Amino acid sequence: MSIQEQYKKRVRELLSSGAVKMVIGYQAGTTADRRRPLFIRTPEEAEKLVLDSACIANLSGYLVTEGLLSDEKSVGIFLRPDGIRSINILAAEAQLNPEQVVILGFDGNDKEVTALQGEKARDFSAIIASIKEHAPEAPRNPQLEQIEKMSPKERFAFWQAEFSRCIKCYACRQACPMCYCRRCIVDSNQPQWVNTSSHTLGNLEWNVVRAFHLSGRCVGCGNCDRACPVNIPLRLINAKMAGEVLGAFDHFAGMSETQEPVLASFKKDDSETFIL
Amino acid sequence: MAKIGVFICHCGENIGAKVDCTKLAATLGEHPGVAIAVDYKYFCSDPGQESVKKAIRDNNLTGVVVAACSPRMHEATFRKACAEAGLNPYMCEIANIREQCSWVHNDPVQATEKAADITRSMVEKVKRNNNLQPIEVPVTRRALVIGGGIAGIQAALDIANAGQEVVLVEREPTLGGHMAQLSETFPTLDCSQCIMTPRMVEAAQHPKIRLLTYAEVVGVDGYIGNFHVKVKMKARYVDTESCTGCGDCITKCPNKKILSEFDCGLGKRPAIYTPFAQSVPNKPIIDKANCTYFKNGKCKVCVKVCQLNSINFEMQDEFIDLEIGAIVVATGFQVQDNSVYGEYGYGKYKDVINGLQFERLASASGPTSGKILRPSDGKEPETVVFIQCAGSRDPSKGVRYCSKICCMYTAKHAMLYAHKVHGGKSNIFYMDIRAAGKGYDEFTRRAIEEDEASYLRGRVSKVWEENGKLMVRGVDTLLGIPVVIAADMVVLATAMVPQPDAKDFAKTIGIGYDEYGFFNEAHLKLRPVESSTAGIFLAGACQSPKDIPDSVAQASASASKILALFSKEKLEREPVVATNNEATCAGCWGCVLACPYNAIEKKDIVDRSGKVIKRVASVNPGLCQGCGTCVTFCRSNSLDLAGFTEKQIFAEVMGL
Ligand SMILES: Cc1cc2nc3c(=O)[nH]c(=O)nc-3n(C[C@H](O)[C@H](O)[C@H](O)COP(=O)(O)OP(=O)(O)OC[C@H]3O[C@@H](n4cnc5c(N)ncnc54)[C@H](O)[C@@H]3O)c2cc1C
Ligand code: SF4
Ligand code: SF4
Ligand code: SF4
Ligand code: SF4
Numbered sequence: 001m002s003i004q005e006q007y008k009k010r011v012r013e014l015l016s017s018g019a020v021k022m023v024i025g026y027q028a029g030t031t032a033d034r035r036r037p038l039f040i041r042t043p044e045e046a047e048k049l050v051l052d053s054a055c056i057a058n059l060s061g062y063l064v065t066e067g068l069l070s071d072e073k074s075v076g077i078f079l080r081p082d083g084i085r086s087i088n089i090l091a092a093e094a095q096l097n098p099e100q101v102v103i104l105g106f107d108g109n110d111k112e113v114t115a116l117q118g119e120k121a122r123d124f125s126a127i128i129a130s131i132k133e134h135a136p137e138a139p140r141n142p143q144l145e146q147i148e149k150m151s152p153k154e155r156f157a158f159w160q161a162e163f164s165r166c167i168k169c170y171a172c173r174q175a176c177p178m179c180y181c182r183r184c185i186v187d188s189n190q191p192q193w194v195n196t197s198s199h200t201l202g203n204l205e206w207n208v209v210r211a212f213h214l215s216g217r218c219v220g221c222g223n224c225d226r227a228c229p230v231n232i233p234l235r236l237i238n239a240k241m242a243g244e245v246l247g248a249f250d251h252f253a254g255m256s257e258t259q260e261p262v263l264a265s266f267k268k269d270d271s272e273t274f275i276l
Numbered sequence: 277m278a279k280i281g282v283f284i285c286h287c288g289e290n291i292g293a294k295v296d297c298t299k300l301a302a303t304l305g306e307h308p309g310v311a312i313a314v315d316y317k318y319f320c321s322d323p324g325q326e327s328v329k330k331a332i333r334d335n336n337l338t339g340v341v342v343a344a345c346s347p348r349m350h351e352a353t354f355r356k357a358c359a360e361a362g363l364n365p366y367m368c369e370i371a372n373i374r375e376q377c378s379w380v381h382n383d384p385v386q387a388t389e390k391a392a393d394i395t396r397s398m399v400e401k402v403k404r405n406n407n408l409q410p411i412e413v414p415v416t417r418r419a420l421v422i423g424g425g426i427a428g429i430q431a432a433l434d435i436a437n438a439g440q441e442v443v444l445v446e447r448e449p450t451l452g453g454h455m456a457q458l459s460e461t462f463p464t465l466d467c468s469q470c471i472m473t474p475r476m477v478e479a480a481q482h483p484k485i486r487l488l489t490y491a492e493v494v495g496v497d498g499y500i501g502n503f504h505v506k507v508k509m510k511a512r513y514v515d516t517e518s519c520t521g522c523g524d525c526i527t528k529c530p531n532k533k534i535l536s537e538f539d540c541g542l543g544k545r546p547a548i549y550t551p552f553a554q555s556v557p558n559k560p561i562i563d564k565a566n567c568t569y570f571k572n573g574k575c576k577v578c579v580k581v582c583q584l585n586s587i588n589f590e591m592q593d594e595f596i597d598l599e600i601g602a603i604v605v606a607t608g609f610q611v612q613d614n615s616v617y618g619e620y621g622y623g624k625y626k627d628v629i630n631g632l633q634f635e636r637l638a639s640a641s642g643p644t645s646g647k648i649l650r651p652s653d654g655k656e657p658e659t660v661v662f663i664q665c666a667g668s669r670d671p672s673k674g675v676r677y678c679s680k681i682c683c684m685y686t687a688k689h690a691m692l693y694a695h696k697v698h699g700g701k702s703n704i705f706y707m708d709i710r711a712a713g714k715g716y717d718e719f720t721r722r723a724i725e726e727d728e729a730s731y732l733r734g735r736v737s738k739v740w741e742e743n744g745k746l747m748v749r750g751v752d753t754l755l756g757i758p759v760v761i762a763a764d765m766v767v768l769a770t771a772m773v774p775q776p777d778a779k780d781f782a783k784t785i786g787i788g789y790d791e792y793g794f795f796n797e798a799h800l801k802l803r804p805v806e807s808s809t810a811g812i813f814l815a816g817a818c819q820s821p822k823d824i825p826d827s828v829a830q831a832s833a834s835a836s837k838i839l840a841l842f843s844k845e846k847l848e849r850e851p852v853v854a855t856n857n858e859a860t861c862a863g864c865w866g867c868v869l870a871c872p873y874n875a876i877e878k879k880d881i882v883d884r885s886g887k888v889i890k891r892v893a894s895v896n897p898g899l900c901q902g903c904g905t906c907v908t909f910c911r912s913n914s915l916d917l918a919g920f921t922e923k924q925i926f927a928e929v930m931g932l
Contacts, residue, residue: 263870
């Protein structure tokens with residue numbers, strides 16, 4: 001049986017046994033290589049499910065939809081390892097109860113997908129740990145290396161040129177599972193720290209704020225990058241920040257449900273001597 | 277409509293010489309919302325303050341900006357003046373045009389422009405200030421003294437004698453600290469134990485003092501007036517309630533070959549022991565690491581001899597929680613480990629000892645009953661070489677400072693030696709003789725003139741053994757000749773260094789420390805007994821090298837500060853505290869974790885039927901110290917700090 005059929009069967013079981021009230025997965029999209037989210041509420045609807053290498057979106061953000069989990073019922077969700085890491089972060093930041101999340105895990109490359117064993121986020125901790133372990137030797141993005149070689153002035157010019165295209169649509173924010181705040185700092189206008197208009201300063205402010213708010217939290221799923229209508233290479237910023245927190249604090253986002261947020265926690269053996 | 281008064285101070289020449297204050301007043305007078313802008317030579321003076329008050333009343337001012345020195349100097353002064361004129365004190369702000377402008381700039385034109393920018397930005401802030409009311413918090417009238425050396429004992433007694441409760445925590449099995457180890461004390465040569473032990477007993481028996489020995493402070497939360505302290509009571513394996521201190525167990529313990537810490541390794545003690553005969557409390561403890569029963573599971577001789585069944589091998593560490601209003605830190609010092617001086621042979625030759633070991637040899641209660649005998653063969657040394665600054669003032673060994681006491685105690689050692697070994701010859705290598713203090717210079721003179729100590733100005737380069745003698749090679753810089761002395765014993769005047777765990781301990785209780793690990797005072801000259809954390813005070817050698825008189829003086833000073841604090845039932849606190857916008861809070865608990873004072877709690881928001889609809893962060897204003905950490909952390913921008921609201925800061929920045 002293909003993995004897609006196996007999982008269809010599993011979804012039907014989960015729903016008919018009442019173990020979950022809904023399963024979030026993928027269905028065919030507008031073009032052959034695109035998938036869109038599918039919200040399966042009855043065993044019959046499972047027929048529409050598609051699971052193949054084109055299923056790349058991180059669906060975890062749908063779980064924090066207002067009220068979805070407040071009835072304490074469980075929801076099933078198709079996730080790759082990055083999405084499972086997102087569940088850990090959302091749990092660590094008290095946005096959901098991981099007991100309510102039944103994971104249908106899978107992984108793969110651009111050709112095929114394979115099933116991952118486990119049901120709750122913590123069942124996948126060995127996989128996540130091994131990703132962290134291999135993170136330093138993973139091939140680095142050549143464009144990132146190029147940018148790192150630039151002088152600060154060149155680098156600033158590069159990003160200004162990139163950000164100049166930003167239209168402040170906030171699609172990157174909407175797509176990111178970590179951007180769950182009901183009011184984002186950019187929507188706060190008393191005072192208006194981040195300028196709303198899409199001019200040089202406003203665009204820079206927004207993108208810098210986004211980078212900081214996601215450092216130590218971004219799992220590199222690429223939702224934001226794919227969502228950006230003007231193709232700003234947000235993946236480069238995400239990868240850079242993730243590398244920085246890994247190097248400086250040995251922090252790899254989404255290791256466990258209890259991982260402390262790197263920018264809010266403090267260790268006594270911190271090498272910064274100015275801290276009391 | 278805002279009516280802001282701007283008061284520009286010349287600070288004599290301090291500001292006036294660089295900033296054109298009259299022009300500044302004219303410029304600010306034009307700024308929207310400024311009702312009056314004036315300059316004056318010294319606004320902090322009495323007539324200066326009066327003129328501010330008058331201007332407030334005459335112009336019905338809604339806010340005040342004083343452009344002057346740092347707010348650390350006079351913010352309180354001017355806020356008080358404003359309050360006296362009927363304005364809420366938090367409607368007054370200081371624009372710092374001295375430290376941040378006139379003192380650091382040379383060009384008067386540019387300095388004046390910058391001063392205008394700074395002042396304008398403060399005017400913009402004040403326009404958005406709100407009236408704030410001070411927060412009152414109750415004071416727990418109970419002091420904690422950490423460290424039971426002479427400094428800690430003195431502080432505890434002073435506070436207790438004024439009728440306030442004290443908890444005295446000492447981590448060793450007995451009170452006393454280093455002073456209990458000393459033989460006789462400079463500059464009067466009175467017996468250290470004779471003046472120390474009565475103090476120890478007094479502290480232990482005082483009805484207002486709760487003594488916790490063999491205990492350690494493991495956590496401090498809260499803030500001035502309201503600290504929550506966790507103390508670990510280390511297991512003694514002897515029940516102090518029932519034990520009468522008869523000492524049968526000590527005599528019978530078969531394991532008697534353990535080097536005594538109290539005697540600096542010159543004497544021996546059993547595995548169940550009291551550090552010295554006058555220990556307070558005089559109840560033994562079991563040294564778990566060396567006890568045969570703990571090592572092999574067999575022995576229990578002590579259990580058999582104890583008539584009162586006081587010995588309990590099952591005893592566990594216990595934790596006590598204390599509510600405390602103020603803390604004295606009196607954790608003392610250690611002597612430097614002399615093994616850094618390989619060239620002096622410490623650790624290699626038995627007869628090269630440090631000053632503290634010499635104290636034990638000279639002490640009547642010491643391992644030699646007060647006779648000066650060589651550790652190697654128990655013979656009386658005929659020639660002794662004392663090396664001063666063995667560690668101090670030597671950057672290459674990591675100690676740049678002067679330990680302050682070694683000149684004095686070396687002179688004392690030479691005297692004690694002369695009194696105890698007639699005909700003994702003492703030679704003292706020194707860099708300088710520093711004997712400032714009441715009766716101190718006279719004391720060192722006495723060592724030279726009456727007790728015939730021979731002082732050689734110069735350093736020692738090497739000590740080695742030859743034909744049963746310790747050969748000391750040094751230089752007499754006054755004569756300009758190298759000298760070699762054949763000695764029977766060498767005494768190193770070792771540097772006073774912080775406790776080895778001082779830095780960690782400082783982090784545990786939340787105070788600052790210097791590069792060595794001595795605790796930092798709030799101000800070296802004006803607030804030498806306060807730490808930088810409100811409500812925590814310092815006493816004794818934990819702050820810097822000190823002798824007994826200095827330690828006692830500082831301890832009494834700390835006690836008096838605490839008694840002043842305890843003289844009131846409530847403490848007024850600045851209303852600069854954080855508040856949370858519950859509507860926008862995402863409940864991520866980042867702030868809860870980030871707050872260094874544990875001031876943020878989780879709060880349930882419930883609907884009418886009691887169902888939790890949302891959980892949000894909630895700041896406890898009694899605990900919040902207004903540090904602003906949470907404000908910078910919150911991604912949803914839900915937190916704000918009274919007195920420094922985002923609106924105010926934004927206006928301030930935009931005003932530049
Ligand atoms: C060789 C020598 C000779 C000296 N001779 C003289 C002299 O003749 N005259 C003179 O005036 N001064 C003399 N001094 C100096 C004198 O010893 C000190 O000034 C004095 O002991 C300082 O007292 P203190 O209470 O600050 O520190 P200490 O005596 O060191 O006491 C500190 C106490 O705190 C305890 N403690 C440490 N950390 C903790 C913790 N975390 N929790 C709980 N308890 C803790 C320690 O166990 C100790 O009991 C001499 C010093 C030396 C080294
Ligand atoms: S920032 Fe982008 S890549 Fe990172 S978790 Fe959010 S959506 Fe995914
Ligand atoms: S998705 Fe792209 S264009 Fe839209 S706000 Fe984000 S970076 Fe700007
Ligand atoms: S950091 Fe902000 S959003 Fe998160 S719990 Fe605190 S106040 Fe709420
Ligand atoms: S300002 Fe915030 S972080 Fe600082 S003490 Fe108050 S609540 Fe804690």
